[in-house]
Amino acid sequence: MLSLQDQMKQAVAISAVNQIRDGMILGLGSGSTAALMIQELGARIKKKELNDIVGVTTSFQGEVLATELGIPLKSLNAVSHIDLAIDGADEVDPHFQLIKGGGACHVQEKLVAARAKKFVVVVDSTKLVDKLNLSFLLPVEVLPGAWHQVKEQLEEMGAEVKLRMAQRKAGPIVTDQGNLVLDILFKDGISDPMSMESRINNIPGVLENGLFVNLVDQVLVGEINNNEVSVRDLIKVQ
Structure with missing residues (x-):
């Protein structure tokens, strides 16, 4: 049985994949939550619920996983744009500024995020902070x-x-x-x-460095309320 934190990660991964449409070029992020997203994407492609998808990975780890799941991939240099990038974060502040790079993939992650028409961040509620870098390096x-x-x-x-x-x-x-x-x-x-x-x-x-500034369009947060898993679409503080 999945832990409560893993249930939150699974919920936001599914919520993000629900935004994917046929024919999209996708930025596929790194880390545990992004891995769940890639797995869900692979399952939907296999069932032909999504078609003509191309992925651009942000790490070798993500490339291996996507390849195993049969997700078609291209390099960042081989695509003209990215329709939607989905990735996790190590910290998210109220202004949608991030720290990423716990997995040491932040260079490619930032390149992909900056190229995307829409950048969606998927996290569980433990990643929300009032101020960056008070605890996470x-x-x-x-x-x-x-x-x-x-x-x-x-x-x-x-x-x-x-x-x-x-x-x-x-x-x-x-x-x-x-x-x-x-x-x-x-x-x-x-x-x-x-x-x-x-x-x-x-x-x-x-x-x-791992500061992601003014790149995020949407943050989806997995939460537990009364032992029920839910996803909150976070509102940016201006």
Whole structure:
């Protein structure tokens, strides 16, 4: 039996797939909730409830899963547009600004989100925060030869910085692009995500960071009320 959190993830994944129409080019996100979305999409394609779908994945993990499910795929360079991108998030603030990159896929995730006509974020209620980066670490992807230099500059900005290490493997995490990830935390959180995104990305050696600013069109939130699973269409605070 699915846990309550997994039931919330399943509910928002199905709700997002309900927006897909025949002939769409889709951005297929990364992470546990996005994986449930890809599985639901694959099931509907197999049953011919959806036709002429093309997916653009945001990670090698997503590519493997979509391929196993028979979802036709193209690279980002091979499509002229993306009709709808669906992805999860690690944190969502009331203004629909995000932190992503817990799975170290945020570079491709941001490229796909920025290309999409509509970007839908699917999360469970635990991912909603009043302010970003008070607890969840912000990932910064860096060139391997520059990680220490970038670490020092981030520390000068007031951040606590750690090189992300791999689990069950010696050494650091290596991204799909062959880079390293620094995880950072500002003790007072991030009050101005737009400014912080630019400041970090302007450090030489940084490829991209996990702040997703002014990209999201819709947030679907899985919730539990009176032991019943529901999906809330979140309203952005202006």
